[in-house]
Amino acid sequence: EVQLVESGGGLVQPGRSLKLSCLASGFTFSNYGMNWIRQAPGKGLEWVASISSSSSYIYYADTVKGRFTISRDNAKNTLYLQMTSLRSEDTALYYCARRMRTTVATLDYWGQGVMVTVSS
Amino acid sequence: DIQMTQSPSVLSASVGDRVTLSCKASQNINKNLDWYQQKLGEAPKLLIYFTNNLQTGIPSRFSGSGSGTDYTLTISSLQPEDVATYFCFQYNSGPTWTFGGGTKLELK
Numbered sequence: 001e002v003q004l005v006e007s008g009g010g011l012v013q014p015g016r017s018l019k020l021s022c023l024a025s026g027f028t029f030s031n032y033g034m035n036w037i038r039q040a041p042g043k044g045l046e047w048v049a050s051i052s053s054s055s056s057y058i059y060y061a062d063t064v065k066g067r068f069t070i071s072r073d074n075a076k077n078t079l080y081l082q083m084t085s086l087r088s089e090d091t092a093l094y095y096c097a098r099r100m101r102t103t104v105a106t107l108d109y110w111g112q113g114v115m116v117t118v119s120s
Numbered sequence: 121d122i123q124m125t126q127s128p129s130v131l132s133a134s135v136g137d138r139v140t141l142s143c144k145a146s147q148n149i150n151k152n153l154d155w156y157q158q159k160l161g162e163a164p165k166l167l168i169y170f171t172n173n174l175q176t177g178i179p180s181r182f183s184g185s186g187s188g189t190d191y192t193l194t195i196s197s198l199q200p201e202d203v204a205t206y207f208c209f210q211y212n213s214g215p216t217w218t219f220g221g222g223t224k225l226e227l228k
Contacts, residue, residue, distance in 0.1 A: 037164075045156075045164065045207055045219040059215035062121075095163055103170050105211030106154050110163040 002026040004096050004111035011117045012086055022079040022096030022111055030054075030074035033099035035107060036081045038092035038116075046092075049081065050099070064090075086118045122146050122213045124220035126206075132228040139195040141223045143208035148188050152212035155184055155193045158222075159204045167206075168193065203227055 008020040022034070036048040049070040050059045058070055069082040079096050093115050097107035123146040133139050143153065151171040156164040166175045168184035171191060181196040195202055208220040 044222045045158075045209075047209075047217045047219065050215065050217075057215070061216055100166075100169065103154075103211070104152060104214060105209075105217050106166065106169040107156075107164075107209075108166050108169075108175065110165070112163050 002098065002109045004098065004109060006094065006096055006111045006114035009094065009114035009116045011119065013120050014087060014118055016086055017082070017084045018086065018116060019083070020081040020094055020096075020114060020116070022081075024077045024079065024096075024098070027098070029072075029077040032101065033057075034070075034072060034079045035097045035099060035105075036068075036070060036079075037095045037097055037107070037110075038090075039095070039113070040089075040092045043092075048094070050105070051079070083116070086116075088118050090116060091118045092116060121216065122149060122210055122218055124208055124210055124218050126208060126220035126223050128223060129221065130224045130226065132226045133198050134228045135198055135200060137198045139198050139202075139225065141193040141206050141225070143186075143191045143193070143220050145189045145191070145210055145212075149210045149212035151187060152210055153184075153186070153191050154209045154211075155182075156207045156209060157202075157204045158207065164207065198225075198227075200227060 003025045035050045067085045093113040095113045098109040100106040100108040155168040158164040172184045205222045211217040
């Protein structure tokens with residue numbers, strides 16, 4: 001069974017940093033691209049970042065480019081999101097999701113999400 | 121950037137109704153579109169990928185269609201468990217992708 005479990009969220013002050021993790025199990029992690037998607041409270045979904053299976057291709061939404069860094073450790077089956085210079089508008093539930101191999105970006109499995117609150 | 125507009129934002133329907141949700145792109149997205157269902161308090165779930173492909177395990181009452189800029193998710197016979205918010209997601213404009221704003225489906 002595919003499982004994605006996020007961790008590392010919490011309350012952080014504006015301008016500070018936080019690092020999220022997503023532990024994958026139930027599939028060969030090194031064969032799949034991975035993504036981070038976020039959802040502000042009561043709002044819709046926003047794609048945040050994507051990383052290919054070997055980390056060769058990495059992409060970011062304009063809203064986080066230059067502040068967030070997506071990475072992965074295939075030996076540890078773990079996806080990361082390093083977030084710096086955090087702003088109040090980064091407050092959201094952050095999901096990691098696996099990219100289906102059939103299409104360019106379809107997200108076939110999602111974690112339950114981890115909450116990040118940016119507030120003083 | 122490609123903008124995705126979903127309509128209506130809220131839809132009320134009765135059990136057994138045929139329900140149609142719309143997603144319109146600001147430019148041609150060449151069928152590079154998925155539909156996701158998000159129930160209250162849960163993570164989104166993939167329903168349909170590449171416009172009209174039903175994800176494994178999803179009931180056949182769900183179907184997708186469309187081309188160019190206009191796409192539709194249809195539920196042939198609404199069930200109580202289908203109450204959720206539905207999001208479309210385009211990935212034609214790589215490498216950045218966008219979700220629609222969502223349609224909240226309620227029971228009448």
